[in-house]
């Protein structure tokens with residue numbers, strides 16, 4: 055049976071007139087890896103701070119490991135590990151010495167602390183480097199040590215804020231598989247906040263999409279995709295050898311195909327076609343008849359990228375309709391996305 059370990063009930067946080075988190079309800083089960091997604095200012099960090107008991111909610115309640123978060127930061131600290139996007143260490147100490155220091159602070163008995171720290175450093179892939187000073191560590195090595203820091207007290211939940219920021223792609227892959235492995239082996243619950251959709255997609259069991267303090271959707275990728283793209287569950291990309299010059303002409307011909315909902319031009323030479331049924335053969339035939347030189351055809355699987363984009367589009371549309379007078383949301387959205 056699934057046991058909720060994080061429960062948020064109508065949680066809100068206002069800063070003056072700004073609703074940083076707006077009526078958020080969410081339940082996360084023990085052992086789950088949950089991704090918090092959203093643009094800058096969406097309310098992710100504020101939610102995390104409330105979960106850690108480090109800031110008071112304006113309304114509603116956050117419960118974590120069976121405890122009400124509000125007013126209990128020290129009790130929660132024993133059960134919840136938090137890793138910020140950038141972790142600091144004593145540079146003149148080795149990785150092992152740094153971790154032993156944290157271990158002692160967390161009350162690990164003196165006769166156990168060294169052994170446990172060595173074993174933890176091995177688990178996070180730092181066995182070769184544990185005697186090096188952390189001043190010589192790369193960003194990826196520091197993140198691994200940061201993970202060891204939060205895991206050494208054997209928490210029930212770990213909260214990671216942008217854990218892969220600044221790590222190279224192969225380091226990111228290794229780091230994420232490490233998190234997944236730890237979670238699966240130890241039944242550890244992971245809440246991971248990130249802007250990197252592809253990474254989140256690789257590692258998370260479920261995701262929540264935040265915009266403007268509101269949770270727009272939550273679920274696993276397949277369910278979100280099914281709900282969002284139910285009218286056009288099939289998408290096919292056709293790559294053409296040369297740049298497409300007259301897409302309107304192609305679009306007109308393609309729109310005659312039954313079950314086809316729409317086609318768009320992606321980049322200069324990729325036609326993306328969305329359909330109610332799989333009509334790939336008809337699409338290819340039409341392209342050949344139009345004299346297009348096809349170099350590739352593949353069926354797309356909807357990923358987090360499309361899901362995220364679609365929620366943004368829908369939310370933007372709604373806000374434009376509701377807030378025509380101020381246009382505030384649109385301005386903010388456009389400005390953020392121009393960065």
Ligand SMILES: Nc1ncnc2c1ncn2[C@@H]1O[C@H](COP(=O)(O)OP(=O)(O)OP(=O)(O)O)[C@@H](O)[C@H]1O
Pocket residue numbers: 069072074092093094095096097098099100101
């Ligand atoms: N102490 C504060 N006082 C006033 N406003 C705040 C405070 N902390 C956060 N905010 C505002 O609350 C909103 C949500 O901020 P928050 O930091 O939770 O977003 P975020 O999703 O974590 O963003 P990022 O991805 O940039 O970390 C933002 O508009 C932010 O400016």
